[in-house]
Amino acid sequence: MANVLLERKQAQPGVRTVTVDISDMKVSNDPQEILVTYSLGSCVGLALHDPVAGVGGLIHCMLPLSKIDKEKAQLKPFMFVDTGVSQLLTKLFEMGAQRQNLVAKVAGAGSPLGKEETFRIGQRNYTILRKLLWKNNILIKTEDIGGSKARTMFLYMSDGLTTVKSEGKEVPL
Amino acid sequence: MSRREEILSQVNSVPSLPAVVCRLQEFLNDPEVNFTELARVIECDPGLTANVLQLANSAYFGWQGDIGSVRDAISRLGTKRIFQMVLCMSVAPMVRKPIVGYDLDANNLWEHSVAVAICAEKIAAKHRPAVQPHAFTAGLLHDVGKVLLGTFVGVDVGPIKELVELDNLTFNEAERMILGVDHAEVGAHLLEKWNLPGEVVSVTRWHHEPGQLGDELRDLVDLIHVSDVICLDCGWGMGSDGLQYRLDEDAAARLKLKSGDADEAAAQVMIGLEELLQVFTPNKEGSSHGVQHPAR
Numbered sequence: 001m002a003n004v005l006l007e008r009k010q011a012q013p014g015v016r017t018v019t020v021d022i023s024d025m026k027v028s029n030d031p032q033e034i035l036v037t038y039s040l041g042s043c044v045g046l047a048l049h050d051p052v053a054g055v056g057g058l059i060h061c062m063l064p065l066s067k068i069d070k071e072k073a074q075l076k077p078f079m080f081v082d083t084g085v086s087q088l089l090t091k092l093f094e095m096g097a098q099r100q101n102l103v104a105k106v107a108g109a110g111s112p113l114g115k116e117e118t119f120r121i122g123q124r125n126y127t128i129l130r131k132l133l134w135k136n137n138i139l140i141k142t143e144d145i146g147g148s149k150a151r152t153m154f155l156y157m158s159d160g161l162t163t164v165k166s167e168g169k170e171v172p173l
Numbered sequence: 174m175s176r177r178e179e180i181l182s183q184v185n186s187v188p189s190l191p192a193v194v195c196r197l198q199e200f201l202n203d204p205e206v207n208f209t210e211l212a213r214v215i216e217c218d219p220g221l222t223a224n225v226l227q228l229a230n231s232a233y234f235g236w237q238g239d240i241g242s243v244r245d246a247i248s249r250l251g252t253k254r255i256f257q258m259v260l261c262m263s264v265a266p267m268v269r270k271p272i273v274g275y276d277l278d279a280n281n282l283w284e285h286s287v288a289v290a291i292c293a294e295k296i297a298a299k300h301r302p303a304v305q306p307h308a309f310t311a312g313l314l315h316d317v318g319k320v321l322l323g324t325f326v327g328v329d330v331g332p333i334k335e336l337v338e339l340d341n342l343t344f345n346e347a348e349r350m351i352l353g354v355d356h357a358e359v360g361a362h363l364l365e366k367w368n369l370p371g372e373v374v375s376v377t378r379w380h381h382e383p384g385q386l387g388d389e390l391r392d393l394v395d396l397i398h399v400s401d402v403i404c405l406d407c408g409w410g411m412g413s414d415g416l417q418y419r420l421d422e423d424a425a426a427r428l429k430l431k432s433g434d435a436d437e438a439a440a441q442v443m444i445g446l447e448e449l450l451q452v453f454t455p456n457k458e459g460s461s462h463g464v465q466h467p468a469r
Contacts, residue, residue, distance in 0.1 A: 042416070063436045063439055076444070112406065112418050114420065115422075116419075119430075
């Protein structure tokens with residue numbers, strides 16, 4: 001049922017889908033837009049939405065900390081959680097969002113099967129994201145993290161609905 | 174005929190690589206290679222010549238706009254690099270198409286293949302310089318079996334996923350259980366048919382189980398295994414199989430890789446992919462590095 005409703009929502013006339021690539025961010029104040037990011041594995045997707053200002057953004061970060069390569073962080077700030085999320089917040093505040101109204105939802109931070117104790121990219125992404133949001137007084141409202149499935153994340157700018165699609169099923173987050 | 178036999182018999186229906194690839198391989202093994210003669214082999218094909226020049230002048234290879242002829246490209250980049258470029262051009266049309274069974278759109282597998290090639294090359298440069306010359310080629314080809322196996326996985330994706338979930342198997346182990354063969358083995362058969370070097374064939378065969386391969390190819394298979402996991406982690410080429418593979422921690426340990434090395438390699442891939450994919454998709458619009466997926 002949820003899938004049918006969401007498909008209808010996506011098919012409404014005038015609705016546009018805006019893709020957020022890997023290491024990319026998009027912001028919007030257009031209720032006709034749906035922000036979407038695909039292929040969330042160990043990367044983290046963060047959707048922030050201020051329902052009062054009607055402003056929101058979606059970011060797809062691949063790695064936790066920019067200190068690993070400062071030069072590349074300049075070229076691709078959204079590749080890293082620390083530089084990317086800071087820029088997303090700055091941009092949303094510039095567009096009129098208020099910190100106390102921001103609703104934060106997170107998806108991704110998966111990992112391969114088994115213990116995977118060497119790289120832990122997903123875990124580290126999530127830890128840094130949580131820390132950064134906490135420092136900014138923003139609590140994560142809901143999340144769909146971990147596991148080994150590929151995820152797609154949507155932010156519907158019409159009302160801030162955030163969904164996660166995995167293995168063909170899209171469900172509200 | 175068993176399912177396995179049926180699948181492997183399909184290898185024969187896959188087109189051969191263009192003759193120029195075989196000709197170039199012969200040159201690769203010649204220590205006194207004549208650059209002019211080698212250039213002539215490539216220049217017989219105007220499309221290939223244009224593509225090689227474009228690739229040679231891409232930011233990734235570091236000679237932006239400087240290289241004016243194939244001969245120039247050969248002398249500056251070396252015969253191995255030229256072979257890799259021609260191989261890229263030859264494999265691209267087969268890999269750059271939707272792979273239905275794995276839920277991969279056109280470009281997804283291609284992007285993953287190039288990403289693993291770059292990742293393996295970058296890690297090799299720092300940790301295993303001796304195998305660097307083979308890293309790009311082996312990375313580029315490691316998942317080519319998915320092109321052929323995709324159709325069969327599509328039919329049986331339900332039982333495969335069930336095994337992954339219930340029996341805690343990796344996706345390729347489940348492929349073997351259900352289909353009698355996995356994409357790694359199919360890929361190896363395909364590369365054998367294409368007469369590609371034996372080490373690339375073996376590494377493709379065991380890229381999910383590097384411990385199965387002997388010491389001789391240990392470094393290369395470890396490298397491709399780890400690069401594959403890093404690139405899937407980062408979302409390049411992730412399909413219905415998701416992250417349903419296991420990292421062989423011993424392989425990472427043998428290469429002395431830590432989490433920071435994986436991050437560093439992934440960041441290099443991100444930039445390298447943009448530089449290389451621009452050459453392959455010059456008219457692509459709306460995407461910074463060619464990642465375009467419909468909703469899964």
